[in-house]
Amino acid sequence: MQEKKVALITGANKGIGFETARQLGQQGITVLVGARDEKRGNEAATTLQAEGVDAHFLHVDMSDAATFTKAAKFIADKFGKLDILINNAGVLLDYTVPASAIPVDNWRKTFETNVFALVELTQTLLPLVKKSDAGRIVNLSSILGSLTLNRDPNSWIAASAATNTSYDASKAALNMFTIHLANELKDTSIKVNSAHPGWVKTDMGGEAAPLEIEDGAKTSVALATLGEDGPTGAYIHLGESLPW
Numbered sequence: 001m002q003e004k005k006v007a008l009i010t011g012a013n014k015g016i017g018f019e020t021a022r023q024l025g026q027q028g029i030t031v032l033v034g035a036r037d038e039k040r041g042n043e044a045a046t047t048l049q050a051e052g053v054d055a056h057f058l059h060v061d062m063s064d065a066a067t068f069t070k071a072a073k074f075i076a077d078k079f080g081k082l083d084i085l086i087n088n089a090g091v092l093l094d095y096t097v098p099a100s101a102i103p104v105d106n107w108r109k110t111f112e113t114n115v116f117a118l119v120e121l122t123q124t125l126l127p128l129v130k131k132s133d134a135g136r137i138v139n140l141s142s143i144l145g146s147l148t149l150n151r152d153p154n155s156w157i158a159a160s161a162a163t164n165t166s167y168d169a170s171k172a173a174l175n176m177f178t179i180h181l182a183n184e185l186k187d188t189s190i191k192v193n194s195a196h197p198g199w200v201k202t203d204m205g206g207e208a209a210p211l212e213i214e215d216g217a218k219t220s221v222a223l224a225t226l227g228e229d230g231p232t233g234a235y236i237h238l239g240e241s242l243p244w
């Protein structure tokens with residue numbers, strides 16, 4: 001079994017996932033750059049290798065569960081364990097459409113990637129996370145998944161609480177998975193948390209977002225490297241707890 005820590009980050013070919021892989025790699029952690037597209041994934045891994053990071057492309061397509069079992073076999077054969085799983089890949093579809101008009105197909109596609117695939121990948125890899133001394137699972141949520149803040153007229157996100165409905169609901173569902181899995185694993189050394197990265201300048205976040213990608217990766221990195229005394233079953237942005 002490899003001594004160094006091993007992390008898999010899904011959707012790591014760009015955006016917050018890529019920067020998370022970079023920052024974990026800078027800490028001496030072996031990073032598996034999960035991506036659905038082989039060319040883009042390999043390019044991302046090559047860029048990180050050129051910066052001195054121990055990075056490897058791993059084909060993980062959230063629409064193809066066969067890639068999950070292949071990824072698990074690769075990790076088992078090469079490393080014998082997985083210390084960190086960052087469920088980062090996600091989609092935000094047709095975000096300006098109001099709740100009354102969002103096609104059900106949009107809900108299905110959103111939940112397929114943001115929830116069902118994430119759950120299946122986590123279940124597939126959990127036996128390898130259990131082989132780590134201190135497994136860490138980080139689920140990329142969003143403040144938009146907070147039921148409390150969507151309902152609060154004084155919250156800045158209340159302004160968008162009639163749109164993004166399928167996305168917001170997918171992140172709320174993911175938050176429930178975080179809580180239940182953390183509860184199930186509470187007597188183990190594994191910690192499971194939801195991260196809100198902030199509103200970040202990426203293809204998803206857009207140019208108007210206030211946070212640079214470097215800062216947008218910080219919450220994922222902190223939760224991936226939590227000490228033994230860190231929280232589990234929490235919903236965190238830059239060290240602060242968010243209301244569910």
Ligand SMILES: NC(=O)c1ccc[n+]([C@@H]2O[C@H](COP(=O)([O-])OP(=O)(O)OC[C@H]3O[C@@H](n4cnc5c(N)ncnc54)[C@H](OP(=O)(O)O)[C@@H]3O)[C@@H](O)[C@H]2O)c1
Nearest residue numbers: 011015016036061062089090140142199200202203204205
């Ligand atoms: N940016 C923000 O302001 C913000 C705020 C709150 C939460 N988040 C969350 O943070 C995470 C990362 O967001 P981001 O801003 O970095 O978004 P992004 O730049 O759009 O990147 C999304 C990543 O997910 C991958 N992905 C999407 N569908 C996939 C699939 N079926 N299989 C494999 N990979 C897939 C994309 O791959 P391709 O390149 O192949 O499409 C890409 O690598 C998401 O879960 C998002 O919901 C972001």
